[in-house]
Amino acid sequence: MDVKNFVTRTLAGAVLVAVIIGATVLSPISFGIVFMLISLLATQELMKLLTGKATYLGGVSALLFLAIFAEHASMFSERMIVIVWVVYGMCLLLAMTGQLWNKKSNPVEAWMHIAYSQIYVALPFALVNMIAFFRGQFTPVLVLSLFVFIWVNDSFAYLTGSLFGRHRLFERVSPKKSWEGFVGGNLFALAAAYLMSVLDQPLSNLLVGNDGSSLELWQWFVFAQIVVVFGTFGDLVESLMKRSVNVKDSGNIIPGHGGWLDRFDALILSAPFVFVYACVYAFIF
Numbered sequence: 001m002d003v004k005n006f007v008t009r010t011l012a013g014a015v016l017v018a019v020i021i022g023a024t025v026l027s028p029i030s031f032g033i034v035f036m037l038i039s040l041l042a043t044q045e046l047m048k049l050l051t052g053k054a055t056y057l058g059g060v061s062a063l064l065f066l067a068i069f070a071e072h073a074s075m076f077s078e079r080m081i082v083i084v085w086v087v088y089g090m091c092l093l094l095a096m097t098g099q100l101w102n103k104k105s106n107p108v109e110a111w112m113h114i115a116y117s118q119i120y121v122a123l124p125f126a127l128v129n130m131i132a133f134f135r136g137q138f139t140p141v142l143v144l145s146l147f148v149f150i151w152v153n154d155s156f157a158y159l160t161g162s163l164f165g166r167h168r169l170f171e172r173v174s175p176k177k178s179w180e181g182f183v184g185g186n187l188f189a190l191a192a193a194y195l196m197s198v199l200d201q202p203l204s205n206l207l208v209g210n211d212g213s214s215l216e217l218w219q220w221f222v223f224a225q226i227v228v229v230f231g232t233f234g235d236l237v238e239s240l241m242k243r244s245v246n247v248k249d250s251g252n253i254i255p256g257h258g259g260w261l262d263r264f265d266a267l268i269l270s271a272p273f274v275f276v277y278a279c280v281y282a283f284i285f
Contacts, residue, residue, distance in 0.1 A: 050245070
């Protein structure tokens, strides 16, 4: 084992986890700033992956995040919220119409890249806002739980897959993933869901002075299952995308971990489904 690479990977991972947890529990503003920045950087990385160069679309993704954050954080006037939405829409229109003057690129391909950047990266990160402000109040425990389920599933799927993996999950896309690893990660994610159900109210009281999500145990289990299933699909989708452009990692910004997309691939596909689950829960319960 490469000890230096292991130490680098561990330290970089610890710093990233500390930043995400710290920003989420500190305040809604720190949460918004950090995740808006990650959305911007992940979009830039995606465009560089697809086109070979970074573009201004990262800033457009940040505007979408800001627009949804502004609507839910109760820190902006209605006029300011409208302005942000208008600027976001104008930037998208300019990106589309700007292809009229770009003689070197295929306009249809460029438009598809623009749409893909907003659907694949910008929208999922923006929807994390909706999860964070569940039922109109900032609920950091839900965001923390989303990441806890992702991290637990990734770690224990890798561990159990390495020890017991015999049957490939999706060999064409990710040869190392196994059904045994998927089941192992799933079981530990369920254990993490039980733990978060116990910590929900005391953590919420400590951090923001409210009663938390009020989810029942079985609802926490459903939450974890959504993250595990669609987070795994997110990992596979990103692996397929990287294979299609012949790269091992989406970037090299995080030592030992690759790029932003490598670290947040599970979030990108699971966040929209967690948001739908939250909407259904709020409507029914």
